[in-house]
Amino acid sequence: MNTFDALNQRISANFFDTERKLSSQQLTDLINYAQQAPSAFNIQHSRYLVVTDQSAKEQLKSIAFNQQKVSDASAVIIVLADERGHERMPDIAQQGVDQGIYDNNVRDYFVNATQGAYADNPTAAHDEALRSASLAAMNLMTAATAMGLASGPMIGFDSAQLKQTFNIGERYNPAMMIAVGYARPGNWQKKPRLAAAQVAVMDVRPARDHALSS
Ligand SMILES: Cc1cc2nc3c(=O)[nH]c(=O)nc-3n(C[C@H](O)[C@H](O)[C@H](O)COP(=O)(O)O)c2cc1C
Known part of the structure; x- marks a missing residue:
């Protein structure tokens, strides 16, 4: 499947085949594809907890406000920033x-720049980590689609409880x-998207009003 098809065909799945499991190779491939995402300064803020054990998934389901797909999907990948x-x-x-790829001077620049940007600025560090982890998560879902799998991103969970339990x-x-596995019938088709003309302003110039000015 090419990239355009994967982007167009991905949906957030609710219904997963409970019988078909992902192999450890498939799970490793998904993580490696996620890791190809860009991140600020290449810090690679993303970390992943892969939950496949059924009783662990049941506990995770209760943390995720009983979303059934947490129990049904072959794996649930917790993306951490x-x-x-x-x-x-x-x-x-x-x-x-x-x-x-670069020399010691560039290395030192990266180290100093990142310490300067984030060490004493927890808000910037928080935002940057979340941004970069989100890009990795999107890579993972696009890769899953290309691999013939279904995925479902979720923010519907109790974060404090998740951290404590796991x-x-x-x-x-x-x-x-992200719930990931093989789809079973019943998932909605792709929901409609706003068109480019509704969300993008082309040829923006300084000091000119446009659709997003107010
Ligand atoms: C950050 C994020 C969190 C989401 N959380 C949930 C969730 O907890 N439960 C759920 O069923 N769907 C969740 N979704 C899925 C969205 O509802 C879905 O992406 C959106 O309706 C568009 O549908 P589509 O992905 O099928 O195109 C989430 C999506 C994102 C990006």
Whole structure:
């Protein structure tokens, strides 16, 4: 399936085949595709908890306000946003040097810039982590579609309870969870989308009013 078809065909599924399970290779592939998403400074704030055990999914379902798809989908992937991701920057930036992509000066720039941007600014760190994790989540869902799978993003869960139940460290903010598996019949078709002309302003110029000015 090409990218355009995957983007057009993805839906948020509610109904999953409870009999068909994903292989560990499929789950690993999904995470690796998610990891190809961009992130601020390549911090790669996203972390993933993959829930496949049925009793674990049942507990997760109660945290997710009893959304049935949490129990039915082969896996539920909790996408976490590391709000202290910038602390890993020395290691991440060094990898670019080791692979000959940039030199030590660039590495040091990345380390200093990320410390400057986020170390004393928890709001910026929170927002950046959530942004980057959301892009990874979208990659994961597009990849799932391309792999012939169905996915369903969810923010309908009790975040504090989730963190407590699954022993999630303070620095990790649950961005969303994604039910993933094989679809069973009954899912809605793609819901309508606003057209480009309704949401985009073309050829914007400074100091000129446009549809989004008020
Ligand atoms: C961040 C986010 C959170 C969502 N949370 C839920 C949820 O908790 N439960 C649910 O059934 N759908 C959830 N959805 C799915 C949306 O309702 C769905 O994406 C939207 O209606 C558009 O439908 P489509 O994805 O099938 O095109 C969520 C979607 C996003 C992006």
